[in-house]
Amino acid sequence: MKCTCSIVAAAALLLNAVSAQTFRRLGACPTLGCVFPPDQADFLAGQYFDIRLEVHQPVNGSEAIGLPLDEKFTFTIGKKGAASKPVTEYFKLQEPKLEKWNFTWFEDLFARDAKKPSLVNVASKAYRRVAIYEPGEYTATLTYNNGSSTEATWTIRDLAEERKAKNIILFIGDGMTTNMITAARLIGHKSINGKYQSLLAMDKFPVLGHQMTHSIDSFITDSANSAAALNTGHKSTVNCLNVYADSSINPFDDPKVETIAEIFHRLTGGHIGIVSTAYIADATPAALVAHTRNRGAYEAIVDQLLNGVQNYTWTDVPIDVIFGGGAEQFYPPSLGGKTYQNKNYYDEFAKQKYQIIQNRTSLLSAKNSEKALGIFTVSNMAKWLDRNVYRQNLNQSLSPAGDKKPALDQPGLKEMTLKAIDILQERSGDKGYFLLSEAASIDKMMHVLDYDRALGELLELDDTIKATIAHLNSTNCLKETLILVTADHGHGFDVMGSVDTHYLAAQNVDRKKRDAVGTYEQSGLSQYINTGNLTYTDSNFPSNWSPRYTLFQGLMADPDRREDWSVHKDGPRLPAVAANGTKDNYANPRDGSGKGILLNGTLPVGDDQGVHSLTDVPVFAMGPCQELFGGVYNSIDIFYNMAECFGLGRGTPPKQ
Amino acid sequence: MKCTCSIVAAAALLLNAVSAQTFRRLGACPTLGCVFPPDQADFLAGQYFDIRLEVHQPVNGSEAIGLPLDEKFTFTIGKKGAASKPVTEYFKLQEPKLEKWNFTWFEDLFARDAKKPSLVNVASKAYRRVAIYEPGEYTATLTYNNGSSTEATWTIRDLAEERKAKNIILFIGDGMTTNMITAARLIGHKSINGKYQSLLAMDKFPVLGHQMTHSIDSFITDSANSAAALNTGHKSTVNCLNVYADSSINPFDDPKVETIAEIFHRLTGGHIGIVSTAYIADATPAALVAHTRNRGAYEAIVDQLLNGVQNYTWTDVPIDVIFGGGAEQFYPPSLGGKTYQNKNYYDEFAKQKYQIIQNRTSLLSAKNSEKALGIFTVSNMAKWLDRNVYRQNLNQSLSPAGDKKPALDQPGLKEMTLKAIDILQERSGDKGYFLLSEAASIDKMMHVLDYDRALGELLELDDTIKATIAHLNSTNCLKETLILVTADHGHGFDVMGSVDTHYLAAQNVDRKKRDAVGTYEQSGLSQYINTGNLTYTDSNFPSNWSPRYTLFQGLMADPDRREDWSVHKDGPRLPAVAANGTKDNYANPRDGSGKGILLNGTLPVGDDQGVHSLTDVPVFAMGPCQELFGGVYNSIDIFYNMAECFGLGRGTPPKQ
Structure with a gap:
């Protein structure tokens, strides 16, 4: 959003910039005046879209500025270089009724832990199924809170109308x-x-x-x-x-x-x-x-x-x-x-x-x-x-x-x-x-x-x-x-080498099991396709999904889990499970061979899978x-x- | 390698196929007759290269077949569809002297642990700085062990000789x-x-x-x-x-x-x-x-x-x-x-x-x-x-x-x-x-x-x-x-979200620290470039390398380490260190803030870094x-x- 803000709103914006990247009040709206589609939106010429405007009145939290909820906001659209018109005139629409609601959000994880949400009152209007045809750049301007404004630049792309593919x-x-x-x-x-x-x-x-x-x-x-x-x-x-x-x-x-x-x-x-x-x-x-x-x-x-x-x-x-x-x-x-x-x-x-x-x-x-x-x-x-x-x-x-x-x-x-x-x-x-x-x-x-x-x-x-x-x-x-x-x-995800699954299974200590991993020249060649005739009619699938030397592969964002880098023959894997009645996930003891290396995850323990x-x-x-x-x-x-x-x-x- | 093997050698090959992907005797030579450049090699027309031939006599281990070391092997080259010539004739070279040596290798990790190497005697010749000019496919054939042979197909690529870039x-x-x-x-x-x-x-x-x-x-x-x-x-x-x-x-x-x-x-x-x-x-x-x-x-x-x-x-x-x-x-x-x-x-x-x-x-x-x-x-x-x-x-x-x-x-x-x-x-x-x-x-x-x-x-x-x-x-x-x-x-490597480093540092328990990780919509936007003016003249570098919200990023093959996902201000990171006099690496206690999550690695414990x-x-x-x-x-x-x-x-x- 390009914003022309009053002094008060600018102060709020500054605060926002310092503590930014908290749980966001509303994703594509860092200011208190929201335009959807937002700034930087592109459109196909003639594509239908709805417009949603929201003016936010934070009641508490770092963004509260003590102004009343503005129900008289205005919205104009104009091609760059030409005069702007009120949205109803531009699209020949009736003015829709004003909508009002409120919502709460947490400014960060500390606020979430403390159960201290921020409350926001909202005044809003929506304009339904409009389209812009002439290619070029347009400025859509929401004016609110006695002169604050949110400007959105919209680009209608100029594409050939000739069809090239059936x-x-x-x-x-x-x-x-x-x-x-x-x-x-x-x-x-x-x-x-x-x-x-x-x-x-x-x-x-x-x-x-x-x-x-x-x-x-x-x-x-x-x-x-x-x-x-x-x-x-x-x-x-x-x-x-x-x-x-x-x-x-x-x-x-x-x-x-x-x-x-x-x-x-x-x-x-x-x-x-x-x-x-x-x-x-x-x-x-x-x-x-x-x-x-x-x-x-x-x-x-x-x-x-x-x-x-x-x-x-x-x-x-x-x-x-x-x-x-x-x-x-x-x-x-x-x-x-x-x-x-x-x-x-x-x-x-x-x-x-x-x-x-x-x-x-x-x-x-x-x-x-x-x-x-x-x-x-x-x-x-x-x-x-x-x-x-x-x-x-x-x-x-x-x-x-x-x-x-x-x-x-x-x-x-x-x-x-x-x-x-x-x-x-x-x-x-x-x-x-x-x-x-x-x-x-x-x-x-x-x-x-x-x-x-x-x-x-x-x-x-x-x-x-x-x-x-x-x-x-x-x-x-x-x-x-x-x-x-x-x-x-x-x-x-990536593959970093091979795993000698026989050797891994024969070790009793996790740190020793790790020696089963072969990197660089010890990764060797893939065994998935080299061990006998293909079972399937199409040659693009491996014939053997449980060779002795499997792939040392994995993700980087995981729950706790046990890794033995072997195929899960009993159906899709369930890497982590929560203790009864909780969302506290630990490695599933029944995952894989039971011989896998126990690895702690990096994801929040409420997660039982990758992201x-x-x-x-x-x-x-x-x-x-x-x-x-x-x-x-x-x-x-x-x-x-x-x-x-x-x-x-x-x-x-x-x-x- | 396309091989035409004697019965004895074929049996060895089969053994090899079953236990393959062990530590390899010699990478690009799964048989007992080795040709370098090996089968499937491509060449630029006129590119210089050396040829090395080796005949292996495994003394023990799964490949030992009881034949003496063959010092009378022969080698021919010919364009596909044309007659083959002895290599010396093809390149107009003197026959080089025969070289002999031996080496040992481990067939797999069990053999390594048991300190039982396999010994191989070698007879070899090398032909130095030759080139093939005429584009096309060639067959290079090493004949050894009374009729076994290793055939290598070499492709001399047909590229235009006209220069297009200075x-x-x-x-x-x-x-x-x-x-x-x-x-x-x-x-x-x-x-x-x-x-x-x-x-x-x-x-x-x-x-x-x-x-x-x-x-x-x-x-x-x-x-x-x-x-x-x-x-x-x-x-x-x-x-x-x-x-x-x-x-x-x-x-x-x-x-x-x-x-x-x-x-x-x-x-x-x-x-x-x-x-x-x-x-x-x-x-x-x-x-x-x-x-x-x-x-x-x-x-x-x-x-x-x-x-x-x-x-x-x-x-x-x-x-x-x-x-x-x-x-x-x-x-x-x-x-x-x-x-x-x-x-x-x-x-x-x-x-x-x-x-x-x-x-x-x-x-x-x-x-x-x-x-x-x-x-x-x-x-x-x-x-x-x-x-x-x-x-x-x-x-x-x-x-x-x-x-x-x-x-x-x-x-x-x-x-x-x-x-x-x-x-x-x-x-x-x-x-x-x-x-x-x-x-x-x-x-x-x-x-x-x-x-x-x-x-x-x-x-x-x-x-x-x-x-x-x-x-x-x-x-x-x-x-x-x-x-x-x-x-x-x-x-x-990949990035999976953001980390609230303030929140992570404020927690005392690893499983709670993991809540600092924000995935999907909670990853938010990058703070690296949004917090103030750029310090460097070139705008392609972040201005702030230690924002509150950093990247939740990492590798998939790691030593033990402590992760706090924060910049290492004191110089390049040292994630894992070995106990005195050992190669047994553990997470470096002085890595990062000391507040990081302790994570066990997946790599062999002798490794102190990623791969x-x-x-x-x-x-x-x-x-x-x-x-x-x-x-x-x-x-x-x-x-x-x-x-x-x-x-x-x-x-x-x-x-x-």
């Missing part, structure tokens, strides 16, 4: 970093004297970029607001799906921003597909069309996938394909589900002419001419390692029907993605499509320090990409399709507009580049 | 990963609402690639053999500089490979410069021209920089500029130095008309017309943080003269690099130059977990790149100069041939791309 397929390896890709290549591909005899599909992409994943108000992101950045060109706050976070209590009234899927469908009639190995209401798949500050509002999100945003006029998008997990948000409470308004969402989707698919067999025989909802399990889908190697772990009560049977017949990411392409291809005709395909459990398995399963998911993603390219090539669609592979954030990291993540591009994705850039630029490739900028309003 | 400047951030670059950007550059207001120089490079850093015989590399891969196009073994590792005891008789600097000078008369913040005999600067299996042979390496390879006919390269640390390999033993043949290497360089420079002041006023040796300190050069912020740490007896005074007047990487460019520019005239500029202490400070100093070094590298581009632009040399920025390997990691590292390219460096490739491809850009391939032998 289709875009966006692959997201959730939490996937370059470090993980390197490790997956090591275990999945054979090398002789330092030369790989085969490579990952990603390795062969012609263009490589790095994107910066940070949030608008914190340098570590979650998957909601990072996916929103990729989908809307607007960074936001942790837990936000395609909205800026306001301070109101309602998680559905926050100011919305239109997504690439919404704009693409609105302007071109293009078709949309969503594939994920997560439960389908999870942040990344939901981010194509959901709008809420609370990514955890799963039931409402599933309804939004079918019926669009509730209670507000917004861009409506019929989604052709939805494949993933999360059956508990579909079958009704009578079967143990938890659904929006207690409905049966299989029925709701069926009413709107979706094929309802609940296993791999049905998926493969589904019609390409009809919309399809495929929900294959309760919760997240089974991992590649469990579907292919340790199949006994599928024996859990996770049937998508809600009948407590096992979900044994689950498809993989490849089968879901290829079927989605077939349906989108047939249904979209000349209009083209936008498909998201997410390998969600790279992230989920890194969270629980289950490196083997995470790398298995990454190899499955790569195998899916390879099959997608071959499939598009066989149908002559490759040249008209932009394929992107990227991530939404990282985990601090995301800062690192820029890679972007691989192939197809029309690939050249836009080289070098280093902000995550939001992926949205603008995709929009450019689809030709979605609109310098003038649509004719009425 | 100069190449290769910046190496030693140990620098994408993760570190992201962290350095965070503390060095200001962001408003998620949009950086300035970027790293690296961020602005038009082309981005990833290179794979693994060794020939282990997946984790050190800086010697990774630098050699970049310089020769041949991967090798840990500790090797531009040689393949044979099993002989002499570290100077291993088979050599010609470097880019050597080829460039030999073919074009181009000039060479070396700049590093390490001691100048360290692996990365030495790798331009040194040839030895033992990177630790510092004294001989310094002599090689001046006089070329000892005892063998090889490509001789006068080096115009050598700037760095490591005075103890220059001043004589009478002053406490340790030099080759006890000489004074300041004198030796002066005799060959080098300007001898020992401080920043002399550096800046040095003549551009003369060769220059600048040695500015004993050991590694002072870190940016100590030269600019905590200057009291320079008060150590490190004067380059060997007079035990402090080395207070040390230049930075930027000043050394710009002066090197001026000298090379003036001296090389139309011939052009190749300059290596290494930020060595990114790696050295990551090794000792001193994240702040490491990021300071990275920002200094970036500042150097920025200044180099500006300088080349001002002299109209930018367009004819290829600028590359890359690393030689990684460290498993390298697997991750692919970034490559940034700008200038002629930049398009060659996009996407994902092997580290050796950087050599071939540079050679292509300089037009160094030679499809026919030089005329006599």
Whole structure:
């Protein structure tokens, strides 16, 4: 924010600067006058968005300045160099009613421990579904508290309106970093004297970029607001799906921003597909069309996938394909589900002419001419390692029907993605499509320090990409399709050598077990692919997940845990557990072989799993507009580049 | 190796496959017949190399097969599809004399603990300084043990001979990963609402690639053999500089490979410069021209920089500029130095008309017309943080003269690099130059977990790149100069959030201290640049290295240590120390504030610092041939791309 502050407000700002980086009152609003979208926001020309204004009156705490709550604030917009107009005049809107609420926050950890929150009164207005068409820089000015003001510079990007790609397929390896890709290549591909005899599909992409994943108000992101950045060109706050976070209590009234899927469908009639190995209401798949500050509002999100945003006029998008997990948000409470308004969402989707698919067999025989909802399990889908190697772990009560049977017949990411392409291809005709395909459990398995399963998911993603390219090539669609592979954030993971698991298991003392670690020349070569014939038909997966010499690998932000660097054959890892009735997590004594080295964590003891990291993540591009994705850039630029490739900028309003 | 083995040898191979990944008998030779360069080696057409053959007779251990040592082995070479010739005929060489030796190794950690080595007798021959000119695939075949054979496929790459760049400047951030670059950007550059207001120089490079850093015989590399891969196009073994590792005891008789600097000078008369913040005999600067299996042979390496390879006919390269640390390999033993043949290497360089420079002041006023040796300190050069912020740490007896005074007047990487460019520019005239500029202490400070100093070094590298581009632009040399920025390997580093150092220091219990860690939305924004005016003239460095909220950052392979995530104001960190007379390292009680969280390491307790990691590292390219460096490739491809850009391939032998 560029601020022109009264003396009193400036003093508050100074205080803020000194004690900054406390728990923030409201992320993207360091001053007492808040404008959303905030300063430095970029927009696609013609993109719909909401405006939220808030004036804050801190009642206590370091920011209290003794002024009454200002309910008479004003807001103007103008192109730089031209006169500003009141917002209602600029957008030809009615003045909305004033809203008022209050909220509390803790200024830092000491205040939290002392249970001394700061109270803030708020006066607010919201302007819904507006758009700016003419490219250029604009100044939006909130004036409040007798002359204080908050100025936001908004940039409407000038992009070509010509369409260059018919289709875009966006692959997201959730939490996937370059470090993980390197490790997956090591275990999945054979090398002789330092030369790989085969490579990952990603390795062969012609263009490589790095994107910066940070949030608008914190340098570590979650998957909601990072996916929103990729989908809307607007960074936001942790837990936000395609909205800026306001301070109101309602998680559905926050100011919305239109997504690439919404704009693409609105302007071109293009078709949309969503594939994920997560439960389908999870942040990344939901981010194509959901709008809420609370990514955890799963039931409402599933309804939004079918019926669009509730209670507000917004861009409506019929989604052709939805494949993933999360059956508990579909079958009704009578079967143990938890659904929006207690409905049966299989029925709701069926009413709107979706094929309802609940296993791999049905998926493969589904019609390409009809919309399809495929929900294959309760919760997240089974991992590649469990579907292919340790199949006994599928024996859990996770049937998508809600009948407590096992979900044994689950498809993989490849089968879901290829079927989605077939349906989108047939249904979209000349209009083209936008498909998201997410390998969600790279992230989920890194969270629980289950490196083997995470790398298995990454190899499955790569195998899916390879099959997608071959499939598009066989149908002559490759040249008209932009394929992107990227991530939404990282985990601090790397491989530092090898571990002689036999030697480790034979030692009785932790400090001696550490001698099992081999670094540098003693790391040797990968044993994952060198010990016998491959068991799986596709050669991109290791044949042996428990060689004697495993990878010395790990994360940098951990709970307490026991490490034996061996595959977890009994299902996804549970590294730390809390004492009964507490949130005080210790290493899970039943984790792994029981012979692992006991390691204390660095994360707060309330955490039982790892967290995301800062690192820029890679972007691989192939197809029309690939050249836009080289070098280093902000995550939001992926949205603008995709929009450019689809030709979605609109310098003038649509004719009425 | 592709092997056609006798039945007996095949059985040994099988055994080997089962127990593989033990300590290896000889890295790039899993069979009993060894060919160096080994199978899968690539070559620049016309590049000089040595050939080493070894036949092994294991006396005991799992590989002993009861055959006598074969001293009558034969070796042939032929282009694929053509007849093979005996090596002496192919290269028109005399048959060298047979060499014999033996060596011992441990098959695994159990054997090491039991002190049961395996003994191997060796018969060997070496063929020195040969070259193959005609591009294509060749088969080199060693026949031994009554019909066993080891076949190596060698590829002579077909590169254009046309020169496209006049100069190449290769910046190496030693140990620098994408993760570190992201962290350095965070503390060095200001962001408003998620949009950086300035970027790293690296961020602005038009082309981005990833290179794979693994060794020939282990997946984790050190800086010697990774630098050699970049310089020769041949991967090798840990500790090797531009040689393949044979099993002989002499570290100077291993088979050599010609470097880019050597080829460039030999073919074009181009000039060479070396700049590093390490001691100048360290692996990365030495790798331009040194040839030895033992990177630790510092004294001989310094002599090689001046006089070329000892005892063998090889490509001789006068080096115009050598700037760095490591005075103890220059001043004589009478002053406490340790030099080759006890000489004074300041004198030796002066005799060959080098300007001898020992401080920043002399550096800046040095003549551009003369060769220059600048040695500015004993050991590694002072870190940016100590030269600019905590200057009291320079008060150590490190004067380059060997007079035990402090080395207070040390230049930075930027000043050394710009002066090197001026000298090379003036001296090389139309011939052009190749300059290596290494930020060595990114790696050295990551090794000792001193994240702040490491990021300071990275920002200094970036500042150097920025200044180099500006300088080349001002002299109209930018367009004819290829600028590359890359690393030689990684460290498993990332940032996962922030730490409230005040809160951490106020807690008495380790588990409570962990609450000071803020992840996701509680990571907040970087305080490194937001708290007041910048102290330094260049805005790319933080103004405040000890804000209240620091980075929650770290490595993944550590010794025991105490973490308080605060800057080490008293000089580079010493995380772990051994009990008297032992190699049993524990957390250094004097590390940091003494208030840090005690964390147990994962590395063998003999290690007192971190280790390298697997991750692919970034490559940034700008200038002629930049398009060659996009996407994902092997580290050796950087050599071939540079050679292509300089037009160094030679499809026919030089005329006599």
